[in-house]
Amino acid sequence: MIDQYIDQIIQGDCLALLRALPDDSVDVAFADPPFNLKKKYNRLSDDLEFQEYLDWSRQWLAEMARVVKPTGSLFVHNIPKWLLYFSAFLNEIADFKHWIAWDAPTSPMGKSLQPAHYGILYYAKNRRKNKFYEIRYPHKRCRKCGYLHKDYGGKKGKLHPFGPLVSDVWMDIHRVKHNKYRDEHPCQLPIHLLERIILMSTDEGDIVLDPFSGTGTTAIAAKRLGRHYIGFELDPVYITSSKNKLAQEEPNSRIGRVWVSIFRDEIVTVRDKDWPELAPYFTIPDPIQRIDSTPITLSHGKVSREFSIDSLPLFNHKTKKQS
Numbered sequence: 555m556i557d558q559y560i561d562q563i564i565q566g567d568c569l570a571l572l573r574a575l576p577d578d579s580v581d582v583a584f585a586d587p588p589f590n591l592k593k594k595y596n597r598l599s600d601d602l603e604f605q606e607y608l609d610w611s612r613q614w615l616a617e618m619a620r621v622v623k624p625t626g627s628l629f630v631h632n633i634p635k636w637l638l639y640f641s642a643f644l645n646e647i648a649d650f651k652h653w654i655a656w657d658a659p660t661s662p663m664g665k666s667l668q669p670a671h672y673g674i675l676y677y678a679k680n681r682r683k684n685k686f687y688e689i690r691y692p693h694k695r696c697r698k699c700g701y702l703h704k705d706y707g708g709k710k711g712k713l714h715p716f717g718p719l720v721s722d723v724w725m726d727i728h729r730v731k732h733n734k735y736r737d738e739h740p741c742q743l744p745i746h747l748l749e750r751i752i753l754m755s756t757d758e759g760d761i762v763l764d765p766f767s768g769t770g771t772t773a774i775a776a777k778r779l780g781r782h783y784i785g786f787e788l789d790p791v792y793i794t795s796s797k798n799k800l801a802q803e804e805p806n807s808r809i810g811r812v813w814v815s816i817f818r819d820e821i822v823t824v825r826d827k828d829w830p831e832l833a834p835y836f837t838i839p840d841p842i843q844r845i846d847s848t849p850i851t852l853s854h855g856k857v858s859r860e861f862s863i864d865s866l867p868l869f870n871h872k873t874k875k876q877s
């Protein structure tokens with residue numbers, strides 16, 4: 555039954571489409587709904603009454619929880635104001651895991667503190683059965699001198715060569731700003747944000763559902779990482795754009811057999827458990843204490859989606875353009 559939806563972006567109202575999906579049928583559901591902030595979507599009104607927005611949201615949240623497998627996870631991206639209400643509702647039907655603070659400056663809201671993060675609610679359908687993988691991001695370094703930002707003192711020898719485990723505050727992923735990388739959409743998310751979520755919560759071949767697919771960011775991330783996707787989107791213009799982009803993508807964001815997230819020639823997220831298989835592809839400073847001034851590098855050249863690197867013996871990664 556779920557097979558007919560696999561690897562498709564489907565046009566329609568997500569609530570009706572969600573209701574047609576079987577129980578326990580997808581591994582992860584990620585939702586990035588309109589924030590009710592009067593954004594200029596192509597066709598949609600983003601200006602519901604307060605209670606109307608909450609009542610509508612409760613319906614699709616309940617459907618999302620229903621269709622996720624017992625091993626699966628739900629993610630909901632929004633501003634804190636709405637996530638507080640979403641969370642109160644989700645607590646009744648799923649198990650809270652995290653409030654991820656994604657550090658991304660937003661527009662001033664008048665007489666208030668400057669909002670500087672979006673929230674991503676992270677719920678398990680069932681905490682005891684939930685699939686989860688620890689993930690790592692590269693050490694933060696000074697752009698000019700290349701030294702580590704943090705002074706680890708005598709503990710440098712114990713540093714992980716790739717980088718720290720990811721916490722619930724994400725400061726290393728920035729919003730898509732440059733027009734060159736943007737579609738005509740007011741709130742397109744960065745692909746590597748979704749890749750991080752997918753690496754953390756799914757395995758190869760799993761199904762990732764996005765009921766507010768927009769320009770297909772979640773689907774692209776899933777496809778690049780060898781996962782299946784299902785996207786629902788109301789607006790045909792965004793659907794066409796998603797389909798055109800998806801046609802250019804291959805499931806090839808990996809090094810050897812290991813799926814990784816790549817952004818502008820850098821590996822930006824890996825799974826902790828994959829490191830033993832990834833490490834042989836890197837030149838690691840020896841002794842490891844030298845990591846404060848010397849980053850690890852890929853032994854066979856740089857990673858790039860700009861050109862094929864199939865000719866290099868250890869890599870398996872190619873596409874033309876990355877955003």
Ligand SMILES: C[S@@+](CC[C@H](N)C(=O)[O-])C[C@H]1O[C@@H](n2cnc3c(N)ncnc32)[C@H](O)[C@@H]1O
Nearest residue numbers: 567568586587588742743766768769771787788
């Ligand atoms: C915040 S945007 C999602 C952006 C997306 N994450 C991306 O990176 O492109 C919300 C999207 O939901 C769509 N949408 C709004 N109401 C919907 C509904 N009832 N069913 C399906 N899609 C809907 C809008 O057209 C918009 O593209």
